Amino acid sequence: GAVVSQHPSWVICKSGTSVKIECRSLDFQATTMFWYRQFPKQSLMLMATSNEGSKATYEQGVEKDKFLINHASLTLSTLTVTSAHPEDSSFYICSATIGSSNYGYTFGSGTRLTVV
Amino acid sequence: DQQVKQISPSLSVQEGRISILNCDYTNSMFDYFLWYKKYPAEGPTFLISISSIKDKNEDGRFTVFLNKSAKHLSLHIVPSQPGDSAVYLCAARSSGDKLTFGTGTRLAVRP
Numbered sequence: 669g670a671v672v673s674q675h676p677s678w679v680i681c682k683s684g685t686s687v688k689i690e691c692r693s694l695d696f697q698a699t700t701m702f703w704y705r706q707f708p709k710q711s712l713m714l715m716a717t718s719n720e721g722s723k724a725t726y727e728q729g730v731e732k733d734k735f736l737i738n739h740a741s742l743t744l745s746t747l748t749v750t751s752a753h754p755e756d757s758s759f760y761i762c763s764a765t766i767g768s769s770n771y772g773y774t775f776g777s778g779t780r781l782t783v784v
Numbered sequence: 785d786q787q788v789k790q791i792s793p794s795l796s797v798q799e800g801r802i803s804i805l806n807c808d809y810t811n812s813m814f815d816y817f818l819w820y821k822k823y824p825a826e827g828p829t830f831l832i833s834i835s836s837i838k839d840k841n842e843d844g845r846f847t848v849f850l851n852k853s854a855k856h857l858s859l860h861i862v863p864s865q866p867g868d869s870a871v872y873l874c875a876a877r878s879s880g881d882k883l884t885f886g887t888g889t890r891l892a893v894r895p
Binding site: 672674677678700702704709710711712713714717725759761763765772773774775776777778780 | 786788818820825826827828829830833873880881882883884885886887888
């Protein structure tokens with residue numbers, strides 16, 4: 669089946685630094701990738717949608733200059749949290765689809781970000 | 785405004801019995817509904833889905849029922865097994881293939 673690899677699985681960084689999270693589709697070409705974050709006891713919240721070769725579309729309330737998304741190829745999307753602050757500490761998950769989402773969404777294993 | 789709601793945060797069921805997980809939604813534009821199984825610090829794993837034009841979909845021990853008039857769907861697991869213990873997420877699809885998730889229900893299946 670389709671596999672999405674997400675790295676790192678956890679990261680601790682100092683406030684003010686930037687952190688990059690990678691999401692790779694290993695055995696398929698992902699036309700669309702989605703980035704979510706989940707705060708404790710809350711649901712997964714969609715942050716942005718990215719299509720290969722075009723700019724990401726951000727959900728309302730998500731700062732595009734803070735959460736930089738790059739989807740340069742059909743197998744790789746990256747999320748960079750710039751100038752991270754403790755309130756950015758969260759669980760970030762990517763998912764990918766092949767063409768129509770009726771083929772299903774495959775999720776990465778998530779990244780636990782802790783900003784100290 | 786939470787468009788997908790899983791009111792019960794937890795459910796405990798005896799092994800072999802039926803587990804019923806519920807989900808309510810408010811957006812009538814959702815066209816596809818999905819159930820995921822999730823363990824802590826891992827990504828969701830797809831279980832079963834249903835199109836808004838159907839009212840039932842079955843896959844082995846898992847059956848999803850959709851009541852559009854009530855904007856309610858449920859996931860039935862029968863018979864429940866200890867390995868089913870996990871958090872179950874309900875998700876609904878809207879335009880742009882976006883998924884909106886509920887907060888999840890933690891299922892514990894007692895041996």
